[in-house]
Amino acid sequence: MYAQAIHKLAMDIACKLAQGMGLASFSFEGWPCKFRINKYNFSPETVNYSGVQIHTDSGFLTILQEDENVGGLEVMDKSGTFVAVEPLPGTLLVNLGDTAKVWSNGRLCNVKHRVVCKEPRTRMSIASFLLGPKEAKVEAPAELVDSSHPRLYVPFFYLDYRNLRISKELQAGEALDFVRANSEKEHVPKLNKRKD
Numbered sequence: 001m002y003a004q005a006i007h008k009l010a011m012d013i014a015c016k017l018a019q020g021m022g023l024a025s026f027s028f029e030g031w032p033c034k035f036r037i038n039k040y041n042f043s044p045e046t047v048n049y050s051g052v053q054i055h056t057d058s059g060f061l062t063i064l065q066e067d068e069n070v071g072g073l074e075v076m077d078k079s080g081t082f083v084a085v086e087p088l089p090g091t092l093l094v095n096l097g098d099t100a101k102v103w104s105n106g107r108l109c110n111v112k113h114r115v116v117c118k119e120p121r122t123r124m125s126i127a128s129f130l131l132g133p134k135e136a137k138v139e140a141p142a143e144l145v146d147s148s149h150p151r152l153y154v155p156f157f158y159l160d161y162r163n164l165r166i167s168k169e170l171q172a173g174e175a176l177d178f179v180r181a182n183s184e185k186e187h188v189p190k191l192n193k194r195k196d
């Protein structure tokens, strides 16, 4: 089954990322996946218009199966320039989200991206998101925190953070400012407390 295979792949990639950071025994058990099939009804009227506005993904990592024929995905590079991702049949594309940035204590980058209508053809994509832990808080493991790498973000529940992004309408990673450690913004304590 596609969903099972992609979930396993997402877990494998996450484990390899953790291994690469010296955390060979870190487990992503209990980090759920969510799947979304995107259909863009692009037409002559929508050419050059936005299909999906600039955003980061809120979870840990995303595996994108892009349309094999119709491009449109653009990824922002370090200089702030959008780079088009051309369709490449037989490949999957992986990008990291806000949760990866927090979990890695700022070492991994949450990539900004968007979809633009390039041509008047229907475009499909499948996005598979490895989100944040369901029961535990999102936080950098102790191994990634020391005096030269102080903890950058206060631990939070993934769902609270996702709701914060939605309520503040900050979809491109700016909501991370609200969970920054030593933030002078007042809203950190206002992250909704979970009832359980």
Ligand SMILES: O=C(O)CCC(=O)C(=O)O
Binding pocket: 036, 038, 052, 057, 064, 066, 073, 113, 114, 115, 124, 125, 127
């Ligand atoms: O359709 C795409 O290529 C990207 C979709 C996307 O960024 C998303 O669903 O978060």
Ligand SMILES: [Fe+2]
Binding pocket: 055, 056, 057, 062, 113
């Ligand atoms: Fe996305």
